[in-house]
Amino acid sequence: MFVRRNVIPWAPAALVAVSLVTTSCAGQNDDVSAPKSTAPASAPHGYVEGAQEKAEQQSRLLLNDPQTGDTRVLDLITGKAQEVSRTTGATELTTDGRFGYFHTSDGTHVLDGGAWTVDHGDHVHYYRAAIRDVGRLPAGPGTRVRSDAAVTAVTDEDGRAGIYRRAELEKGKVGTPRALPGTHAGVVVPYAEHLLSLTDNGRDAAKLAVYDREGKRVASPDAACEDPRGDAVTRRGVVLGCADGALLVHEADGAFTAREIPYGDDVPAEERATAFRHRPGSDTLTAPAGDRAVWVLDVTERTWKRVRTGPVVSASTAGEGSVLIVLETDGSLHGYDIATGKQVSRTKPLLTGASAAGTDGNAGPVIEVDRSRAYLNDPKGKRVHEIDYNDNLRVARTFDLDIEPALMAETGR
Template identity: 75%
Template sequence: MSLFVRRNVTAWGSTVLAALALLATSCAGQDGVASPPGEGPSTSATPHGHVEGAQEAAEQQSRLLLNDPETGDTRVLDLITGKAHEVSRTTGVSELTTDGRFGYLHTTSGTRVLDGGAWTVDHGDHVHYYRAAIRDAGRIPAGAGARVRSDAAVTAVTGGDGRAALYRRNELEKGEVGDPCTLPGTHESAVVPYAEHLIALTAEEGEATKAVVRDRKGKRVASPEAECENPRGDAVTRRGVVFGCADGALLISEDDGGFTAEKIPYGADVPARERASSFHHRAGSDTLTARAGRRAVWVLDVTERTWTRVRTGPVVAVNTAGEGSPLLVLQDDGALHGYDIATGKQVSRTERLLTDAPGTRTDGTAGPAIEVDRSRAYLNDPAGDRVYEIDYNDNLRVARTFDLDMEPTLMAETGR
């Protein structure tokens, strides 16, 4: 059965061919396995927006990837038709992540790569929506604890030991993992593809952790002057790449080929247990959320360079669409709560949605999650074998309930 999801590639636009050409002469190309520059359809010989092997759709193809680590049951829930499609099982999954098109099911023995088969290409003034057959793209050797970050040309995989490797997107799109290129040294953070470069945090022996910018050959091309003690968590925004640090956040931005680093401090000493360690946000938004310990939430406005701490009570999961939308917090009462970020006041609340009382979720563990796109939020109820669709602009109204034939313990939204 065909399964479709979409991908929103914020960095693709009109530069995708240039990015792929750059990769062809990069670190991956040195192994002799990169596609030659110019390979693929010519823009003069094919219609604008043509993608070989894919069909263009009239609307976005939103999907949820779902997994039950115990049974291995894995589904793709089509949010347009409401149908759940079965794919091959993967047991022992500790974390399910996505870059918008590909799902990454992390296990102790490696990471399964699942191509959802649908995506969005954003050209700035217009977009194209595509769909193709879903398929497995193989396994990446890095297992539990690996951090996967992507752009239009490369997928960077950083292992728990800090070593990183690059995989070419055009190989993954063909259904193959391909041969990776190993980057030099070790990293204190995930390696994040950004602005046709690779951004990471690294620490030389006896020195503080600082940002490093590499080209896709792995060569260091810039070292913005800023430190980031005890880095945890990262996110890509329209303003740049954000890393969580002991004293706040570090923002790495690019302008006309140059890279700068800027600290966004908390403004006060924050105990380690209350620091932001994992960011959640709507793709394309500059408003980031993170747990601030057990009973509060951090909201980082990257545009305004400000942190806001919202007291909420026991936090299980958090997210927001940003841009004036409510802060969404799943609390230990099993209900979803909405807060006004500016005032910190609760403005809406659902009835109890979760079948079992949820425990507090920690990074990398199974549990309820909140996924957010431009108009809806999604909350998984593992014990109830269901997923809720929430209209967060209408008092947290439950718009739809999707009943499933498996426990959706892990959930990630694709195609945003």
């Protein structure tokens, strides 16, 4: 694997205002067979056995070719790609920031990407550890996986949910789930040491319900959501996409409230937001709004904005004053000022051949965004582009690969 560098190699910036204590894990390496180390005498909060704490974010890209099953983990610190076990027939690849979930027809394969961030609000810890296979979740197409620090909720296409202990996954085992009662119209989302669900009664709009981690319903806020699709966890709360806009669910002092964020106008079904993308930690969400526009949801202001673009393949933003980044069918990235809707930057065509057209589901080009860079996969070109979105979408690095990375997700954030 070769890296073509357009500028001096970049390394992610640490949060300089944060004082971190580095663990004494000298000798730990990052390949799949790396042995575990014992916890240091003064392990920082959030430490996991076998991990090294680092002073900067340890971003990695999980990459998969569904046709061959070839899978790589691209370390964005070293620029090296590591071969891991094959997963054939994956239709979707999702992540919770550490684990990758490869969704196939006969189950969901779990890979520990070996990089994660622990955010305590006033300070942050960054960790890296060995990459390793965890096992298979017995849930096939349509499965949705959401996690917090303690549990992983798995909702199947029939609306049944199982809750797995996060500690088991961290030990390299899937474990046995606890069944969450009832049928759920949308995804079950761990949030504020509870589980949020939209319960399905088969007749009216789904009702919001709050469960504790043992599966007991503890609250039923007066809120409903018709045809729930799409969700995101932000610092302001959990956003749940609905037919007429979104619900924002927030917890304070143990109490849960829900506020509607309506579109404001009638939106045709084919133009509503059904899947959100954003930078983790950001309160600005994006979603396609039909074929030639993108929704931008400002969660803080609780407002929607529809930005007119060219034909959309994928979109995202870092939020907080950054541009809206849109991959269009011309193979170029386009930057739009969210406030005015005007295009302010554009790259040359970056994708090769059919890659620019996009595909169904999430098998195809996507834009992953972190605190400093964005990443765009080019399946047919067998490469990934690193984009400096603060510098007119400048291509900072290009990573050449030996596989077609049709599926991509970023961990370590």
